[in-house]
Amino acid sequence: MVDTTYEAARTDSRRTAVPPKIRNLNANNEVPAYMSEVYDWAYVNPAKVGWLDRNIVVKTLLFGNDQRLMRAYLALIKPGMRVWQIAHVYGDLVVRAAQRVGAAGCFHLTDITPVQIEHGQRKIGHLPWVRVIRHDAAHFEGEGHAYDLICSFFLLHEVPEEWKHAIVDNMLSQIPDSGEAVFVDYHRPAWWQPVGYILRVVNHFLEPFAKSLWEREISSYASQASMFEWEKECLFGGVYQIVRVRRRASQNPAGC
Numbered sequence: 604m605v606d607t608t609y610e611a612a613r614t615d616s617r618r619t620a621v622p623p624k625i626r627n628l629n630a631n632n633e634v635p636a637y638m639s640e641v642y643d644w645a646y647v648n649p650a651k652v653g654w655l656d657r658n659i660v661v662k663t664l665l666f667g668n669d670q671r672l673m674r675a676y677l678a679l680i681k682p683g684m685r686v687w688q689i690a691h692v693y694g695d696l697v698v699r700a701a702q703r704v705g706a707a708g709c710f711h712l713t714d715i716t717p718v719q720i721e722h723g724q725r726k727i728g729h730l731p732w733v734r735v736i737r738h739d740a741a742h743f744e745g746e747g748h749a750y751d752l753i754c755s756f757f758l759l760h761e762v763p764e765e766w767k768h769a770i771v772d773n774m775l776s777q778i779p780d781s782g783e784a785v786f787v788d789y790h791r792p793a794w795w796q797p798v799g800y801i802l803r804v805v806n807h808f809l810e811p812f813a814k815s816l817w818e819r820e821i822s823s824y825a826s827q828a829s830m831f832e833w834e835k836e837c838l839f840g841g842v843y844q845i846v847r848v849r850r851r852a853s854q855n856p857a858g859c
């Protein structure tokens with residue numbers, strides 16, 4: 604049965620920053636069940652997080668592509684921008700992103716897991732232009748609902764489908780005409796890429812929500828995809844994708 608309230612809200616996400624169904628998804632900002640059931644060892648258990656939060660871990664997990672993938676995000680940040688990074692990332696990425704934004708801008712880092720907030724706070728919480736906020740990315744609303752840049756760095760593949768829809772819609776609802784969203788994440792590897800066979804095993808045992816990014820475009824999670832321009836670049840034999848999203852100019856014929 605069609606949820607008419609949600610459908611109605613989805614058709615005008617520019618006016619309704621967060622449609623009701625999205626707001627209701629984990630409305631109390633609890634650590635979602637998928638985190639404790641699937642990712643406890645990786646992101647929730649403080650002792651293990653203490654060990655894992657290192658650059659070498661990120662480099663290993665990304666088969667040495669970490670710097671290339673991070674640079675694609677960091678290059679989009681100009682000093683003075685308003686930037687929202689929707690989840691904490693191990694290693695020094697949040698430090699580098701916050702430093703690029705600088706004192707003339709603002710950098711908001713959200714995450715849903717308490718220990719991740721602690722780590723984010725320790726890394727960048729002392730910078731006056733930074734806010735580290737415990738919040739589900741599916742319904743976080745920035746002040747004024749407008750960021751110059753919103754980044755999802757390897758979050759989508761770790762959340763269930765319902766969250767993928769909500770997170771993509773929520774991010775897009777908060778980019779103004781001049782703003783941009785960027786997704787850096789997994790993609791379907793080319794048949795000849797041997798890493799693809801390793802990732803099939805990893806996904807089977809450890810990453811149950813990752814496979815769908817091999818099967819569908821990130822744009823297909825947006826309820827109003829046609830209002831946006833989608834630019835996708837694949838790297839490392841298709842293992843990774845960088846998707847940049849901007850509002851279509853035709854959506855704003857009056858220029859206001």
Ligand SMILES: C[S@@+](CC[C@H](N)C(=O)[O-])C[C@H]1O[C@@H](n2cnc3c(N)ncnc32)[C@H](O)[C@@H]1O
Binds near residue numbers: 646
């Ligand atoms: C960005 S992803 C993966 C990043 C990458 N694998 C790394 O090296 O850290 C992991 C983060 O997403 C956070 N997370 C998961 N679901 C979330 C949600 N719905 N909203 C905000 N943060 C979320 C987790 O707490 C964790 O800190």
